Amino acid sequence: MSLQSVTATEVFTQEELATITACWDESKPQGKFLKDRHGFTHYRLDGSGQGPMVVLCHGLGTSMEAFEKISEDLVNSGYSVLKYDYYGHGYSKYGGKHLFFAYNSDMFVDQLDDLLDHIEKEEGAKPAAICGHSTGGIVCVAANDRWSKEGSKRGIVPKLILISPAFYAKKVSCPRFAQLKLIGFSIWKKSDVDLIVFNNLHSSHL
Amino acid sequence: MTLLMKTFPFARVLIGDSYMEAGEIAFAKDPESKMTIYAAEEQKKKDRDLVLFGKVKGKKKHPFLAEAILNINSHTLRDDLLKGHRELLTKVLKKTKSEILWIWGNLDATVPFEDNIEEVKNWEEDFDNFEVSVQDRLGHESPYENPKILSGACVSFLTRTLS
Numbered sequence: 001m002s003l004q005s006v007t008a009t010e011v012f013t014q015e016e017l018a019t020i021t022a023c024w025d026e027s028k029p030q031g032k033f034l035k036d037r038h039g040f041t042h043y044r045l046d047g048s049g050q051g052p053m054v055v056l057c058h059g060l061g062t063s064m065e066a067f068e069k070i071s072e073d074l075v076n077s078g079y080s081v082l083k084y085d086y087y088g089h090g091y092s093k094y095g096g097k098h099l100f101f102a103y104n105s106d107m108f109v110d111q112l113d114d115l116l117d118h119i120e121k122e123e124g125a126k127p128a129a130i131c132g133h134s135t136g137g138i139v140c141v142a143a144n145d146r147w148s149k150e151g152s153k154r155g156i157v158p159k160l161i162l163i164s165p166a167f168y169a170k171k172v173s174c175p176r177f178a179q180l181k182l183i184g185f186s187i188w189k190k191s192d193v194d195l196i197v198f199n200n201l202h203s204s205h206l
Numbered sequence: 207m208t209l210l211m212k213t214f215p216f217a218r219v220l221i222g223d224s225y226m227e228a229g230e231i232a233f234a235k236d237p238e239s240k241m242t243i244y245a246a247e248e249q250k251k252k253d254r255d256l257v258l259f260g261k262v263k264g265k266k267k268h269p270f271l272a273e274a275i276l277n278i279n280s281h282t283l284r285d286d287l288l289k290g291h292r293e294l295l296t297k298v299l300k301k302t303k304s305e306i307l308w309i310w311g312n313l314d315a316t317v318p319f320e321d322n323i324e325e326v327k328n329w330e331e332d333f334d335n336f337e338v339s340v341q342d343r344l345g346h347e348s349p350y351e352n353p354k355i356l357s358g359a360c361v362s363f364l365t366r367t368l369s
Contacts (some may be wrong), residue, residue: 019266023257052368054360059349060283061225061255061275066349073357074296079364084260095354099270100208103277105291133349134317140281141295148302159367160306164314164346167292168322169285170231201224206283 003118005037011040013095020091024065029091031064031084036114038107039095043115045123047075052128053119055157057112057136060166060206066133078127084115086135098112105142112143113154124196125139129159134206137165166206211276220329221272222259229255234313234345243313243343244351263320299333307363309356311344338364 008017031044044064045053054074056067064083066070071081076132085092087103094101101107112130119125131142140160147154212220233248235241242248281287282295295305299306308326312319318342328334341348348356 016269019269022265023268023276026248031252052364054364060278061258067353069353070349070357070360073354074360077357077361077365079361084272086278088270088277093270094274099273100212101277102281103274104281108282113292128368131360134346135278135283138291141291141298144293144298144302149297156302156304158304159364160304161309161363162306163309163348163356164311164317165308166283166317167288167295168317169283169288170318 001037003121005118006033006035008033008091008126010035011091016093024090031091033091034115034118035095036118037110039087039111040086040093041087041111042091043082043114043119045080045082045119045125046071046077047080048125049076050075050080050179053082053125054156055112055127055130056081057118057130057132057139058086058089059134059136062133065090074151079128082115082119082125082127084111088110088147105138106141109143109146112139113146123157127157129161130157131161131163132165133163134166137162137167141165168205170184207279208276211273218272218276219260221276222255222261225272225275226252226255226259228316231315232346233351234311234343235315235341237313243345246345247350251347296329296333299329301302303335305367307359308336308338309341309348309359310338311341311346311348311351313343314348316346327354337363345354 008029012020030043031042034041034043056064056071058064058066063085067083070120071083074081086108087094116127130143131138132138140162144156144160147156211221234243236243255266256262258268258271266312298304308369310319310323310326326338330338341355341359344355
């Protein structure tokens with residue numbers, strides 16, 4: 001598929017854009033938008049052309065905003081910094097018809113791969129390092145695994161920085177809300193996988 | 207779970223509730239006083255989360271976030287998938303020459319530091335291209351808690367390894 005720069009009004013309905021903007025204290029999207037294979041990615045490149053490019057991958061439920069200060073420090077230290085939002089986070093949007101989809105590590109890597117293709121084409125920059133916080137740590141490792149495979153169009157990124165990567169989770173018996181609602185829930189449906197996901201929501205700051 | 211959320215959209219409120227509940231341990235707590243070390247930063251993130259999950263009167267929730275969190279939890283972060291992610295890390299360390307720095311706050315309770323540091327330290331011994339940087343008195347939300355410490359560790363690693 002061809003990657004294409006688009007505007008916020010091509011990505012969101014008026015209502016969606018107004019709602020998201022309100023969530024961010026009326027702060028309009030700070031970056032640009034790319035139409036990629038799965039949807040629309042909001043990204044921002046700071047310190048372009050300045051030095052080696054560091055890509056920042058945020059954690060679950062946050063956005064590129066989480067890296068605002070780290071990004072400033074890296075730019076002040078001579079690096080260019082690419083940060084972006086995952087689908088459904090910040091100002092990025094999944095392009096499919098449904099809100100529920102299989103958001104697995106392959107999809108994370110597809111999104112990053114497309115974004116890096118676009119940045120390489122537009123800015124001529126290749127990543128020197130990827131830094132991921134929590135869920136972002138999984139993205140970094142999954143990306144280098146794919147890019148290390150024979151026939152991969154992209155080579156591995158030489159440096160990875162994993163900040164509290166989500167490779168372990170706290171063992172929980174049951175979240176508090178689940179304790180209250182599990183009886184009703186189990187009448188509706190009860191399977192092992194569902195209970196794993198249900199319990200896992202308690203670790204959802206990963 | 208997804209079927210439940212699809213069928214009963216009102217149930218999606220549980221996703222935000224559990225995300226915020228999980229957030230109660232995401233910021234480092236002083237082991238003695240049990241008080242949050244970076245209280246102002248935690249409050250700021252809580253306030254933002256309340257808006258994002260539609261808990262503030264007069265404000266609509268983020269239109270996609272709760273569903274995206276459930277999608278990621280179901281397909282990437284499920285407990286039974288985490289072992290596979292760790293195996294992928296050791297595979298990448300073996301197979302590639304990429305240098306990997308793992309930064310970990312010693313008060314991280316979300317990705318529990320105490321329970322797992324030993325295994326991660328073992329990788330440091332097993333692989334020349336892997337190092338762990340333990341940061342004192344930081345929790346899981348270190349980019350919010352003390353970004354200066356993180357950027358310092360990142361720049362130090364990049365300067366040393368990219369030169």
